[in-house]
Amino acid sequence: MKKLRYTFILFLFAGIVSFFGYTNQAEASNDYPVVFVHGLNGYGQDEIPSFVYWGGRANNVIKNLDSMYGDQAALEAVVSPYGSDWDRTCELYAYLKGGTVDYGVAHSQKYGHARYGRTYPGIYPQLSDTEKIHLIGHSMGGQTTRDFDSMLRNGNAEEQAASQAAGEQVSPLFAGGHHWIASVTSIAGVHNGTPLTDSPINQVVRDVINTGNLLGVQIPRDATTLKPMSTDYKLDQWGLVRKPGEGLASWNKRVINSKAWSSNDNSIYDLSIAGANAITARTDLSPDEYYFTYAGNATTTSSLTGRAKPIKGIAPYFSVGAAYIGNYGNDPSWWASDGCVPVISAKAPFGQAAQQDATTTKGIFDYSDDANAVKGTWQYNEPVQGWDHNDFVGLDAQGNRDQKNGTKVLTFYQDLFSKLRGLDA
Numbered sequence: 001m002k003k004l005r006y007t008f009i010l011f012l013f014a015g016i017v018s019f020f021g022y023t024n025q026a027e028a029s030n031d032y033p034v035v036f037v038h039g040l041n042g043y044g045q046d047e048i049p050s051f052v053y054w055g056g057r058a059n060n061v062i063k064n065l066d067s068m069y070g071d072q073a074a075l076e077a078v079v080s081p082y083g084s085d086w087d088r089t090c091e092l093y094a095y096l097k098g099g100t101v102d103y104g105v106a107h108s109q110k111y112g113h114a115r116y117g118r119t120y121p122g123i124y125p126q127l128s129d130t131e132k133i134h135l136i137g138h139s140m141g142g143q144t145t146r147d148f149d150s151m152l153r154n155g156n157a158e159e160q161a162a163s164q165a166a167g168e169q170v171s172p173l174f175a176g177g178h179h180w181i182a183s184v185t186s187i188a189g190v191h192n193g194t195p196l197t198d199s200p201i202n203q204v205v206r207d208v209i210n211t212g213n214l215l216g217v218q219i220p221r222d223a224t225t226l227k228p229m230s231t232d233y234k235l236d237q238w239g240l241v242r243k244p245g246e247g248l249a250s251w252n253k254r255v256i257n258s259k260a261w262s263s264n265d266n267s268i269y270d271l272s273i274a275g276a277n278a279i280t281a282r283t284d285l286s287p288d289e290y291y292f293t294y295a296g297n298a299t300t301t302s303s304l305t306g307r308a309k310p311i312k313g314i315a316p317y318f319s320v321g322a323a324y325i326g327n328y329g330n331d332p333s334w335w336a337s338d339g340c341v342p343v344i345s346a347k348a349p350f351g352q353a354a355q356q357d358a359t360t361t362k363g364i365f366d367y368s369d370d371a372n373a374v375k376g377t378w379q380y381n382e383p384v385q386g387w388d389h390n391d392f393v394g395l396d397a398q399g400n401r402d403q404k405n406g407t408k409v410l411t412f413y414q415d416l417f418s419k420l421r422g423l424d425a
Contacts, residue, residue, distance in 0.1 A: 030425045032132045032182050033124065034417055035075045036062065037092065039139025039190075040267050044078035047232070056394040059410045065417055074417070075123050075133075079144065080234035085270040085279055087237065088140075089147040091117065093173045096133075098122020102171040103237055106162035111265040113237040132182040134420045138393055139341065140271060142189020142293070143279055146349070150283040152178040182425035183290035185416070187392050188338055191280065191293075192345040193273030195328040196321060235260060280349045287376040290423055292357065295346035295380070296338035296387035298322055308335035311386060315339075315396060318388045340389035348378035357381050373423055 038053050045052040045062060054061040054076065065074035079091040087103055094101040094117070101117030108115040127133060137145035155176020163170035172178070233240045238260040242251045260266055269275040285291060299308035299322050308326030310319040318339025325337040336343045348354035357379035373379065390396050394409035 029422055030132075030182060031421065032134055032425065033072055033075050034065070034134045034136055034420060035077055035096065035124070037077045037079070037135060037137040037141035037145050038081075039137070039141045040271065041081045042078075042138075042141070043081060043232075045076060047078075051395075053395060054393055054413075055409065056390075056396060058394055061394075061410065061413045064410060065413065068414065069417065069421075072124070077123070078234075080267075082233055082267050083235055084265045084267060085140070085143045085147050085275075087117075087265065088144045089151055090171075090173060091234070092144060092148050093152075093171075094118070094122075095120050096122060096124050096127055097172075098125045101237075102173070104156070104159040104162070104171065104174060105166050105168065106158045107265075108237070109162070111263050112259060113265070114239075115237075117237045118234070127180050129179050132180050132425065134183045134185070134425075135181060136185045136187065136416070137189065138187045139389065140190055140267060142186030142191060142346075143270060143276065145184050145186065146189075146191075146283045147279060149181045149184050149286070149289070152176070152180055153286060154284070179286070179288065181286075181289055183292070183420055183423060185292040185294070185420070186346070187294045188296055188341050188346050188389050189293060190271050190276060190341050190345055191347075191349040192342075193276035194271055194337075194341050194345060195273070195325050195334065196340065197268050197272040197275075276345070277350070280351060283349070283352075285352055285376050285378070290373055290375055290425065291378045293346060293348055293354075293378055293380045294392070295341070295343045295383040296389065296392060297336050297343055297383035297385050298339045298388035298391075299326055299336050302326075306332070308337065310339065314388045315390065318390070322388075336383070338383075338387065338389040338392075343383045346383075347380045352378060354378035354380060 036054055042053050045060060051057055052060050062074045062076045077092055077095050079088040079095065086107060090103050091101050098121050100119040103115055103117065105115060124133065135145040135149065151173055153176060156174040159174035160170050238258055240255055240258055270279060298311050298314050298318060300311055302309045310322035322337055322339040325342055326335045328334055333344050334342050353376065355377055
C-alpha cells in the first residue's frame, strides 16, 4: 500500500517548464541578458545533457538563444531542487554574482542549519544598477525570481539587525538598495500555492521529496557511463552531502531523517497555499520594472459535474493532478489547472497589482506590440489551452510531447527573448 501511495505521488508531482512571441533584434531597446531559473526538482544542463530542463530532448533553449544572440545572452541559474524559496534566493544571488552562499544569521539560526553554503565563481558578476538582467522563472522558479527581485531592492531588516548584533557584515542581498532587475517573467508560477501540497497526502509528498525520487531522476550522472549517481540535493546547509565511501542505504536514511523535512524551510511548504502566501507577504512590485505571467490549462469542464477534468493526451501524472485540483474545494476559480498549478495561482499573486497584458491583443503568442507593456504591475494572459506544466519547457518524461511541441517551445522562447530585449528597460 505504501509503495502504491509513493507511485501515486510520483505521478502527481512528476512535472516541470516554458513560453511566448516577437522577433526583431534590430529594434532591441536593451541588451540585458535573460536568466532562466528552474523550479522544483530542477537541474542544470550539464547534469543531464540529453534531457535538459529548458527544452527537454528536442531542444536546448539556453544554447539556442546564445547561438542566435551572442554568448551570455541567455544564462541558466542552478539552485537547490528541493530547498526553500528563501534558500534558493540566497543561492541565486551567489550563483549570479559569485561567492559563498549566505543564508543569513537570523534565518539559519531560526531553522537550525548552517549559515553558509556552496561557493560559486559567478555567471554574471557584473550585475549592477547599470548591468541589469531579465529574470524568467518556471514553476517554483516564479516564486524565487519574485523573492530575489524584492530582496535586492528592499533588503531584510531582520537580517540586518541580526548581523549587526553579531558584529558581522550583512550580505549585500539583505542590505537592499539594488535595482538590478529589468523584468520578471513567471511561467506556470505557483504564486498562490497549489492544492496538491495541501492535500491529505502531503506527508507522502514530503517522503518522496526526502528520497529524491521525484520524476525518477537521479542527478548528476557520470559523464562516461551516463549511469545515475547520488541525487544532488544541493542542501549542503542541512548537512545533506554524501560522504566519501558512504553507502547508498546509509545516505538515504540520513536524508530521510534530516530535520530539513520537519521544518517549514523547504520547497513543499513554500509551494503550499500557506507557504505561497507568506512569500507574497514579503514581496512587492517595483514601479520601474516589468512583470509578466503565463499559465497553461490542461483541463476542460465536465458536463456532468461542472468540475474541471483533465484533457486527453497529457501525461498520467498531470492527468491525476488535474483531476485532484479540479475537485478541490468549492471555489470554481481554483479548478482549472495545468495538471500541477491552478490557473488562478499562475495568473498573479493575490494582493499585488495585476491586469490583462495589453501587448497580446492578437492572442497568447503575439508580442509585436511590446510598446504597450506597463511597468509596476503583473501583466497576465489568457491561459494557453491544452498546455500542461511540462509543455512550457518541452520537458516530458514520456518522451513524445516534448518532441511534438519542440518547435513551438523553441519559437516561444526566441520570441520572448526578443520581446524582453524590446522593452524600454
